[in-house]
Amino acid sequence: MTVRSLGYVVVEATDVGAWRKFAVDTLGLMEGPAGADGSVRFRIDERPFRIAVVPGKQDRFVSCGWEFRDAAELAAAIATLKAAGVAVRAGSDGEAANRAVRQIAYCADPAGNQLELFHGRTYDYAPFASPRGLSGFVAGELGMGHAVLPALQLAEVRAFYQRLGFADTDEMWLQMSPNPADPKLGIHFMHAACRRHHSLALVGMPAPSGAVHIMLEAKSLDDVGYALDRCIASGAHISSSLGKHSNDYMVSFYVRTPGGFDLEFGCDGITPDWETWVPTQSVIGDLWGHRWSPPPA
Ligand SMILES: [Fe+2]
DSSP: OOOOOOEEEEEEEEEHHHIIIHHHIIIIOOOOOOOSSSSSEEEESSSSEEEEEEEEEOEEEEEEEEEEEEEEHHHHHHHHHHHTTTTOOEEEEEHHHTTTTTEEEEEEOOOOOOOEEEEEOOOOOOOOTTTOOOOSSSOOOGSSOOOEEESSHHHHHHHHHOOOOOOHHHEEEEEEESTTTTTTEEEEEOOOSSSOOOEEEESOOOOOSSOEEEEEBSSSSHHHHHHHHHHHTTTTOEEEEEEEEEOOOOEEEEEEEHHHHHHEEEOOOOOOOOOTTOOOOOSSSEEOOBOOOOOOO
């Protein structure tokens, strides 16, 4: 009864064409077959899609799709959530087919972040080929990457994800203001049953777009550098310069997506051995770089 990895994310967009331009032309993702719901879908590996962009009235992050190994593990997770008083809706066969999975269920965490719980992805075995010559992404069994979600009620939301089998990787407590008496910003990094440092992080701050950021991990530093050049050339807002995080050693930059949240594009994240891993607390977020600049109002 444990989430294996982040399977996919769902985004709503007023202009799916802007997302196609951003994802395919700028980042170098591969466009896959459209969904029955009219979604434009992007691939980074052999999975049917990792980002689904659904046409709608808003530009926002909709949900994370969390993958379970099989029907028994999914059923156990649903039972655990229901026993804790969480409302879980079973998806229809049509909803499952639309996400290219065998079975799907829906719920929300205590902060209102939407989850899709599933097992049994459909494979067509089409190899990933980047239209921008990217060497590829570190995904597969490590999942698509990670999602960083708003969670003002940090402890309560962490407890929710622990029920789904997530475990603590580490924490950051960052002093964001010059006054040391001000409360620190807390970030909880949590791992699923795969060796990605974190598939989920919870931040004690609001995020009007629905997500703080999502992360994709490319196979090489050159992939990251070329993507950064393409993002700058496209006029996309670079939310953070290149830098290296203190806890997962990811070398990355952040670019604002058409969804109003950031996408971290990185490489070289560590893959801890959870048998010997000991959670820690970091007081800085970066070893170097990652200079932040808010988007123009
Ligand atoms: Fe990140």
